[in-house]
Amino acid sequence: MTAALELNQIVGRHGQLQAIKGMTLRIDKGEVAAIIGANGAGKTTLMRMIAGLHPCAEGSIALFGSDVTAMPAHGRLKAGIALSPEGRRLFGDMTVQENLMIAAENGRRGDWNLASVCDAFSQITPLLARPAGGLSGGQRQAVAIARALIANPDVLLLDEVSLGLSPVAVDGVYQSLETLRGAMTMILVEQDLTRAMKFAGRVICMAEGVLELDGAPKDLTRAQITDAYFGIHKTADTAAGGAAHA
Amino acid sequence: MTKAQIVAHILPMPAQDRRILGAAVALLAVLAILPLMASALVVDKLTYLFILIMFAAMWNLLAGYAGLVSVGQQAFIGLGGYAMVRMVEAGLPPFPAIFLGALAAGAVAWVMSWFVLRMKAGEFAIATWVIAEAIRSMVSFDPLIQGETGTSITALNAYAPEMRRLTIYLLSLVTMTLMIWGAWALLHGRTGAQAQAIRDDEEAAESVGITTFAVKQRIYVLASIGCAVAGTLWLASAITFQPRTSFGVQWSVFMLFMVLVGGIGTFIGPILGALLFFALQEIFGDFGAWYMAGVGIVAILFALYLPNGIVGLWLNKGRAEPLSMRKLLSQDR
Amino acid sequence: MLEAIVQGVLLGGYYAVLAAGLSLMFGVVRFINLAHGDMAVLGAMIALWFVQGAGLHVAIAIALTLPLMGALGWLMQRMIFERALQGGFLIPILTTIGLGAALQNGMFGLFGSDTKSLGAYIGNLSWASWEIPGGIFIGQLPGYMFLTAILVLGAVHVLLTRTAFGRAVRATATDSEAAALCGVDARRVHRGAAAIAVALAGLAGIFLAMRAQVTPFAGPMLLIFAFEAVVIGGIGSLRGTLIGGIALGLAQSLGAMISPQFSLLAGHCVFLAVLAYRLMSGAAAGRGGWRATISALFFHKSMLRGKS
Numbered sequence: 001m002t003a004a005l006e007l008n009q010i011v012g013r014h015g016q017l018q019a020i021k022g023m024t025l026r027i028d029k030g031e032v033a034a035i036i037g038a039n040g041a042g043k044t045t046l047m048r049m050i051a052g053l054h055p056c057a058e059g060s061i062a063l064f065g066s067d068v069t070a071m072p073a074h075g076r077l078k079a080g081i082a083l084s085p086e087g088r089r090l091f092g093d094m095t096v097q098e099n100l101m102i103a104a105e106n107g108r109r110g111d112w113n114l115a116s117v118c119d120a121f122s123q124i125t126p127l128l129a130r131p132a133g134g135l136s137g138g139q140r141q142a143v144a145i146a147r148a149l150i151a152n153p154d155v156l157l158l159d160e161v162s163l164g165l166s167p168v169a170v171d172g173v174y175q176s177l178e179t180l181r182g183a184m185t186m187i188l189v190e191q192d193l194t195r196a197m198k199f200a201g202r203v204i205c206m207a208e209g210v211l212e213l214d215g216a217p218k219d220l221t222r223a224q225i226t227d228a229y230f231g232i233h234k235t236a237d238t239a240a241g242g243a244a245h246a
Numbered sequence: 247m248t249k250a251q252i253v254a255h256i257l258p259m260p261a262q263d264r265r266i267l268g269a270a271v272a273l274l275a276v277l278a279i280l281p282l283m284a285s286a287l288v289v290d291k292l293t294y295l296f297i298l299i300m301f302a303a304m305w306n307l308l309a310g311y312a313g314l315v316s317v318g319q320q321a322f323i324g325l326g327g328y329a330m331v332r333m334v335e336a337g338l339p340p341f342p343a344i345f346l347g348a349l350a351a352g353a354v355a356w357v358m359s360w361f362v363l364r365m366k367a368g369e370f371a372i373a374t375w376v377i378a379e380a381i382r383s384m385v386s387f388d389p390l391i392q393g394e395t396g397t398s399i400t401a402l403n404a405y406a407p408e409m410r411r412l413t414i415y416l417l418s419l420v421t422m423t424l425m426i427w428g429a430w431a432l433l434h435g436r437t438g439a440q441a442q443a444i445r446d447d448e449e450a451a452e453s454v455g456i457t458t459f460a461v462k463q464r465i466y467v468l469a470s471i472g473c474a475v476a477g478t479l480w481l482a483s484a485i486t487f488q489p490r491t492s493f494g495v496q497w498s499v500f501m502l503f504m505v506l507v508g509g510i511g512t513f514i515g516p517i518l519g520a521l522l523f524f525a526l527q528e529i530f531g532d533f534g535a536w537y538m539a540g541v542g543i544v545a546i547l548f549a550l551y552l553p554n555g556i557v558g559l560w561l562n563k564g565r566a567e568p569l570s571m572r573k574l575l576s577q578d579r
Numbered sequence: 580m581l582e583a584i585v586q587g588v589l590l591g592g593y594y595a596v597l598a599a600g601l602s603l604m605f606g607v608v609r610f611i612n613l614a615h616g617d618m619a620v621l622g623a624m625i626a627l628w629f630v631q632g633a634g635l636h637v638a639i640a641i642a643l644t645l646p647l648m649g650a651l652g653w654l655m656q657r658m659i660f661e662r663a664l665q666g667g668f669l670i671p672i673l674t675t676i677g678l679g680a681a682l683q684n685g686m687f688g689l690f691g692s693d694t695k696s697l698g699a700y701i702g703n704l705s706w707a708s709w710e711i712p713g714g715i716f717i718g719q720l721p722g723y724m725f726l727t728a729i730l731v732l733g734a735v736h737v738l739l740t741r742t743a744f745g746r747a748v749r750a751t752a753t754d755s756e757a758a759a760l761c762g763v764d765a766r767r768v769h770r771g772a773a774a775i776a777v778a779l780a781g782l783a784g785i786f787l788a789m790r791a792q793v794t795p796f797a798g799p800m801l802l803i804f805a806f807e808a809v810v811i812g813g814i815g816s817l818r819g820t821l822i823g824g825i826a827l828g829l830a831q832s833l834g835a836m837i838s839p840q841f842s843l844l845a846g847h848c849v850f851l852a853v854l855a856y857r858l859m860s861g862a863a864a865g866r867g868g869w870r871a872t873i874s875a876l877f878f879h880k881s882m883l884r885g886k887s
Contacts, residue, residue, distance in 0.1 A: 051760060052759070053756055053759065053760070072759065072764075073756070073759035073760055074758075074759045074760075074761075074762050074763055074764045074765075075764075077759075077760065077761065077762040078762055082760070083760050085756075085757065085760060089754055089756070089757035089760070090757070091749070091750050091753045091754065091757065091758075092753070093749075093753065094746070094749060094750070094753075098746055101743075101746060102743075102746050102747065102750050102758070102761045102762075102763065103761040103762060105743045105746070105747075105762075106743075106747065106761055106762030106763050107761070107762045147761065148760075151761070151762060309669065313669075315668075315669055315672050315673070317613070317672075317676065361854075361855065361858070364858050365858070367668040367669070367672065368605075368611035368668070368671075368672065371611065371613070371672050372611070372613070372802070372803070372806045373854065375799075375803065376803050376806065376807065376847060376850060376851075377851070379800075379803060379843075379847060380844065380847035380848070380851065383840065383843055383844040383847065384844065386840065387840065393840070495799055498676075499676060499680050502673055502676055502677075503677075506673055510669070534688075535684040535685075535687040535688040536684065536685075536688045537684075538680060538683075538684040539680070539681045539682075539683075539684035539685040539688060540681075541677075541680060541681075542676075542677045542678065542679070542680030542681030542682070542683075542684065543677065543681045544677075545673065545674075545676065545677030545680065545681075546659065546674050546677040546678055546681065549663065549666070549670050549673040549674040549677060550659065550662050550663060550666070550670070550674060553666055553669075553670055
């Protein structure tokens, strides 16, 4: 299997605090991986580091074998990594079409263009002339994902796509994402454990900047996931110390 | 820890600082008796140096400690001068007018503060400049000032030049010393700690109950009075009041240069900067415009490559900051 | 009175061009260029050199000067402003003040203090005028300048709204991180914006040289006018800048009816009144559009803190 993304001992800092502590991870081409973890685990920081918005204090990131550690975010988009960020971050005063065009003009050429993303996300088509700020949550999420897709990435990063959305809207989003399976390497950050386990072929659990658990959903027990989620280590230290990290 | 315990942990002034203070006191004593031995030219130049130090110290108070970059301090230099002119015209003797005029400028600063302190940095910078221009416009309407021609404080001519020079010298020396000592006391006290907190993180400071506005206002008004006094002292030696000169933006440029090159936000920085600026003016001043252009370029280079000034260079070598405003706590608990 | 109003509006076109560059730097690059007025004077000086020194026709001089100013803006952004922006909010202010002082005195050293004007080189445009019904005379030069101003600002507007570069500019101004995620290189956008801003300043300087004279130390006053126009009209929209310019022009023109001194003061007073009003009412954070973002930059506690 070709490695799409290789993170080697990466360290991410917020000032003096280490948000990501020496993480090593390999994502293969075509994989669909879900990253889960409590708030503050470092999931969004990890996404931002892969996308190039957050610097790598140590370690390296490789995309299909090429080192992209020093590449800024706009360069990484052109190299093939696209992020639909936490909170969507659409350009509120610009129309939906303009939002999409910016990514189309500055991203890569390929199968995804204005027409094809409108096909894939049919709810966007009637909204093209509307200012992005006036859309509902579900509509905005569709536009955000479309905006990432239209740049023809090889690796699609999705940070908390279900945040603030009604269950129906979330269903809609995941239905659209389903159509991408196989063609696209996807990494999603997801708070909803059930959805994450249903959609992804691989579940990665983080706690306090460290990888706690990594495996296929069918191989993991509920207990394992809960422990990993809260960073509970069943080690001699913990037993002796008498306190579980919560 | 109780307050008493914390206070007990504050280290006394380091030996290096005490030596500096000792040297400073000795220097002041020398300066006080200097006019007896030195020529009139030296006395005049030293007076100018003291005035520069006052400007630098005040601008540093504003920008370095309160984070307020004002390009409009000339408003108070001009206002102080104008107030002095008017007071002398009304019959007040010139030497008290020096200080009362400055207080009048301070009152205007207080009124202005309600308005300008609500702005963010960039806007504050230009707005203070525009206000200085507006005040200059208004002042030049006064028939006494006769537009750009200005007027002289002829009452000063009533004094013998020797006595006048000596008085202004001593007044400047004393005012400068008081100002520096006053700034030290202010910054070492509650205001200094609050300003430091605001400088580090304004939101956090507010969350512990520091009223940012009150602290900034206090510093703004005091710094403006300081600039005004330095301005009126300068006017007393220059005698002629011209709006274009007294309200000129070059004063702010000088202040900026001195503080930036010396070391913004440090105590000793502005003094060093003033000394350097004074020396540069003495050596290169004859080159006129090219000299000023050079000053501008040096300012740019320092801003981009040496933003912490000369004191910053010193600190980079790992030395302790002389006369630091930070209270150092002892390590043992 | 009517004539003063007409003159004021026409003057406003010139102020709008002067202010547009400043507004662009504020809004897109988030950079306060206190040497903006000096750039305008530099543009005038360069054009004057082409005409007086090299003997070229005014139109050719302008055609040469504007791209040169654009290149200069690009270069300054790359070499000076970019670095200054990394240093926190103090450094850009300190840097551009130093730049202004260097420019003013450098120009004075090079060109001397005699006032210079392009007025002698534009034929009878300086004093010719049209008469419109009502016995009002509109100076031809101010009229052409106003038309040019509208055209130029219109062109910039089209650039911002209909081109890929313009979209990139607006996106960067709204949310530079999100723009980076869309592949927009913020540094390229900033350099382009700086080039346009300085070229506009140069054009304004040339206007000034045509209708009056320029001296090397005229910069600071021009900066003040530009800033006043930007604030009066509202930050972040070209239409606002045009309105602000016209408002300032009107204030000065009407003030001049009382006395020449009062004309400047009238402008200052209108500016201060508008500023006071805006400070009182604050700015709505709104939906996070690029206009609201820019207004919030000035009137709100840093709601943008944390965004790079």
